[in-house]
Amino acid sequence: MKLTKTIATAIALLSVLGSGFTASMLKPSVAKAQNNIVLFGNKENNLPYVIRNKNPGASRNYIKFYATLPDSRAVAEVQIVYPQEFRSAFVPRKLTVRNRRSKEEYEVRDISVDRELNNIRIEFVEPIAALPNQEIEIVAKSVTNPRHAGMYRIEVQALGTEANPLFQYLGQWLVSIY
Numbered sequence: 791m792k793l794t795k796t797i798a799t800a801i802a803l804l805s806v807l808g809s810g811f812t813a814s815m816l817k818p819s820v821a822k823a824q825n826n827i828v829l830f831g832n833k834e835n836n837l838p839y840v841i842r843n844k845n846p847g848a849s850r851n852y853i854k855f856y857a858t859l860p861d862s863r864a865v866a867e868v869q870i871v872y873p874q875e876f877r878s879a880f881v882p883r884k885l886t887v888r889n890r891r892s893k894e895e896y897e898v899r900d901i902s903v904d905r906e907l908n909n910i911r912i913e914f915v916e917p918i919a920a921l922p923n924q925e926i927e928i929v930a931k932s933v934t935n936p937r938h939a940g941m942y943r944i945e946v947q948a949l950g951t952e953a954n955p956l957f958q959y960l961g962q963w964l965v966s967i968y
Contacts, residue, residue, distance in 0.1 A: 837961040846967050848935045855928040856890055857946050857960045864917035867949040869957060870910040875936035877905055884932045890925035917951045939968045
């Protein structure tokens with residue numbers, strides 16, 4: 791009798807733990823930039839992101855990257871520099887850029903991916919106007935995670951509309967895959 795009760799308790803405990811584990815795996819996890827450990831650089835440069843699946847090698851994943859645009863100038867182009875492990879992870883036609891608050895999508899003229907330099911350049915049809923605290927959301931669908939677990943740094947820069955524009959560093963996303 792005591793053995794049956796112990797087995798029943800163990801099965802009940804495992805079913806509760808198992809169902810909780812699967813439910814937490816299904817919903818996207820918001821990665822707050824403050825939660826990552828920063829060894830080199832500024833913690834203020836870390837940007838938030840949302841990733842659906844953090845498992846190594848996961849395919850058909852999506853990541854939402856958030857970045858605050860400069861207040862002082864309009865943005866004509868955004869450049870994303872990613873590590874070599876993400877080389878074939880991003881599909882250009884599956885990238886969209888929108889306003890984080892209004893969810894209004896910005897029209898994109900061209901998205902070019904340079905796999906040798908590990909960067910993506912997103913050029914807008916019309917520059918994004920300079921407004922205070924304006925945030926963009928870059929949505930990458932059909933992403934394939936790197937095969938190995940780790941923390942990967944993805945940087946973002948913005949190109950202005952002035953006569954001699956230079957890329958301005960906006961920050962970095964420390965993407966954790968485990």
